[in-house]
Amino acid sequence: MNRLVHILMSPPCRMARLMLGEKRLPFAAQIADDPLRHLPVLLDEDGTAVTGIWAVTDRLETEHPDNPLVPEDAGERAEVLRLLDWTMTHFHDEVTRRIVFEKAAQAHTGSPMRRPPNMETVRSGRVALHDFLKALAPLPEERGFLACRELTLADLALAAHMSALDYYGEVPWTDIPAIAEWYTRLKSRPSFRPLLADRVPGQPPVLHYAELDF
């Protein structure tokens, strides 16, 4: 069986767990001893290590082309990878870093900065989150999923971030019903179950975190 070395509140780690779930590949999840190392690490049955979300994505799409998470069509591919890259850079820097990385301990995020939470930073992240979700809302309404009619890496990347934000009760769901509807569909998938069982020691999730109708 594959093993995945991860930490709980790191978006690329959460995304790797969702990808393995969508590919229906059973795996043993193991929390990293050193949260500052390069994660996630996927270990094959023969012990080969594949490190980082770019390499994990490439390996899983190449070796398990059933249930593809990147479409064949060039235009759709570009759109999936645009949203994936944007989520992992702009959304990460302006929202997740400013909220989740302030609220959760370094052991669960892998953030290189260790210092007390700064509420001004959290507030600036909330403003950016609200603006970004408003901008994203038309996508699942028009397309079905974020990039196209099918579930893709774009959905899993954003869901990885959103689920970490939701754990801390930071998503203004009622303001953005189209995104709430999209997230409810994601959350109902079997691949999501392990994430909904996450518990950060000393920081229980908000009550609705694991509920499928909220």
Added chain:
Amino acid sequence: MNRLVHILMSPPCRMARLMLGEKRLPFAAQIADDPLRHLPVLLDEDGTAVTGIWAVTDRLETEHPDNPLVPEDAGERAEVLRLLDWTMTHFHDEVTRRIVFEKAAQAHTGSPMRRPPNMETVRSGRVALHDFLKALAPLPEERGFLACRELTLADLALAAHMSALDYYGEVPWTDIPAIAEWYTRLKSRPSFRPLLADRVPGQPPVLHYAELDF
């Protein structure tokens, strides 16, 4: 001819310029009016836009498989993508953000934070840079290039960051001769020429920036 919308000191933009050069694809480079937008953007001759380094990489590797920048071999692929991801996340956060993003204006980096340079942050970036380069030094010595015997995306990603750091005279070349030797080889390639001609208004590069023997 392709067009590339970019900004001067953004590592993914610099990497896209190097990739186009290595693929021998002529392109017109155009500085983005809005440095905060998602960059780089590659515009085909028919006006199709491909946005972000992940999508640009996928498009160029798919449509221009000559001079491949990701090897076929699964183990080498994983190593290339591990180094690429590490450079774009860990190295970026701990070095480039702390040095280049402090020294260059937002118009040239696209950093979401706009505030005066913090010399303590720059100093912490210099410590991380020194440690990272010491750790990387054995790779080109043992392998030829960073990930394997051939030039790959791993080299272009690190060179994109290193060239921005070098512009500001921030690389301790004499301390890490193996990395200096690797960088001199990269810098001598035709793909590097446009980067060596970069000039940030009001901030000329250090004298050795464009010299091939330094």
